[in-house]
Amino acid sequence: MSSRIEQIIDEIEEYIDNCKFQPLSTTKIIVNKDQIDELLRELRMKTPDEIKRYQKIIENKDAIIADAQAKADNLIKEAQAHTNEMVSEHEIMQQAYSQANEIVMAATEQAQQIMDNAASDANDIRIGALQYADDLMAKAENIIGRTLEDYTTKYDSLVNTLQEAYDVVRNDRSELEIPGKSEQGLEAEFGSVQ
Incomplete structure (x- = not known):
């Protein structure tokens, strides 16, 4: 089960990598709330x-x-x-x-x-x-x-x-x-x- 948690963490990292930066910002990104909520919800469900x-x-x-x-x-x-x-x-x-x-x-x-x-x-x-x-x-x-x-x-x-x-x-x-x-x-x- 811990390997699935690592996969979910990798998916979150990949998702963040693919997010676009906010206009005129080099540190803030635009995140789709539903997608990140879904990944976090799955992470919670996979808690050992x-x-x-x-x-x-x-x-x-x-x-x-x-x-x-x-x-x-x-x-x-x-x-x-x-x-x-x-x-x-x-x-x-x-x-x-x-x-x-x-x-x-x-x-x-x-x-x-x-x-x-x-x-x-x-x-x-x-x-x-x-x-x-x-x-x-x-x-x-x-x-x-x-x-x-x-x-x-x-x-x-x-x-x-x-x-x-x-x-x-x-x-x-x-x-x-x-x-x-x-x-x-x-x-x-x-x-x-x-």
């Missing part, structure tokens, strides 16, 4: 599934944390239910409280660990997705910048060459002193002929 999956995980971060919290709450409820069943005698009661506290502490630690892991994973995925998107954008920026610089240089060179040719032709033309078609013009140029 991995990035889409990362974005989904980032969007579902709250659901992941809520699920971890629900599991922790269930563990705590189970511990409390277990504690309530063991409250029949004083000795059993003491033991039940001790075990319940241990279970509650273990459940709380486990819930916190699940929530920390989910938040860390979501953050790592988000950073990875942003880095990947930044790398793609940097590549596109580099290609477009080089293309723009290359064509600006070529355009400036063409203008300079045309100006030099124009100056030579104009200078040569001014050196040509073509007499008028009348006899007076010929006499003035070659003297009186008898």
Whole structure:
């Protein structure tokens, strides 16, 4: 799929290469909005599934944390239910409280660990997705910048060459002193002929 993204970037570069410059400008080009929108839309559609999956995980971060919290709450409820069943005698009661506290502490630690892991994973995925998107954008920026610089240089060179040719032709033309078609013009140029 990344090869198709590179093809689309090449198509954008080729499209920009074929755009005409705005009148009286050497840096601005005229772009057909529909064509460039279509190329960008296709680029977005070809974004790797991995990035889409990362974005989904980032969007579902709250659901992941809520699920971890629900599991922790269930563990705590189970511990409390277990504690309530063991409250029949004083000795059993003491033991039940001790075990319940241990279970509650273990459940709380486990819930916190699940929530920390989910938040860390979501953050790592988000950073990875942003880095990947930044790398793609940097590549596109580099290609477009080089293309723009290359064509600006070529355009400036063409203008300079045309100006030099124009100056030579104009200078040569001014050196040509073509007499008028009348006899007076010929006499003035070659003297009186008898």
